[in-house]
Amino acid sequence: NDMTPVRLQWGEILMPLLKKYKLNITWGDQDLLNIMFFHNPESLYVFPCQWNYRPDHCIYGSNCREAEEEGIFILHGNRGVYHDDKQPTFRAVYEAIRNYSFGDDLVHSLLQPLELELEKTMHTYCGRVYKVFIKQLTKSVRDLYSRRSKGR
Structure with missing residues (x-):
């Protein structure tokens, strides 16, 4: 050494x-x-699972209680899960972001289409907990529009 x-x-x-x-x-x-x-x-700092959420956290059942409570803060798309059909929930997130045109309405052009696609993945373990994938995004969008309406 x-x-x-x-x-x-x-x-x-x-x-x-x-x-x-x-x-x-x-x-x-x-x-x-x-x-x-x-x-x-x-x-070395080890992040809690909702700050580095990977397919391992839901592929055989949910094992990240923090994500279930708070949602996912960072989604880690390792092993090609955004680009293959092995994890449709991760692919749905990728496709929703890819199809979103920045500047468009976040609710109607990103959040709602994403939730509709995630609902289609409920036949998978990750899909069964699909709400963890949108919980923080929903909160962020709500907070953003709230600040805008208050003129901040």
Whole structure:
């Protein structure tokens, strides 16, 4: 172990790690981050699941109570879930955002079409908890329109 726990400087750490481990890296940047934080665990912050919601949180049943209570803050579309048909709930989110024209009415052009598409995914585990996918978005849109109506 030639790493010491010091304040992380990305440029000073990543290139030496890449050179040292380049023949053993399968997952690219994720492997480098894992190596770096293995040696510097005090610099790692683990986000609660609703701040990094992945298919793993609903693929076999819901296992992120925080998302059920508060909704999802950040949706992590790993393993191609936005672009294949394996997770229709994630694909529905992607398609709704892709079809939304920025500047259009958020309720009628994004939120309502998204909810309609999410309802069609209720045959899947993630679809059964589809409301977690729109809870924070709904709140944000409501807050935005509330501030606009008050002239802020």
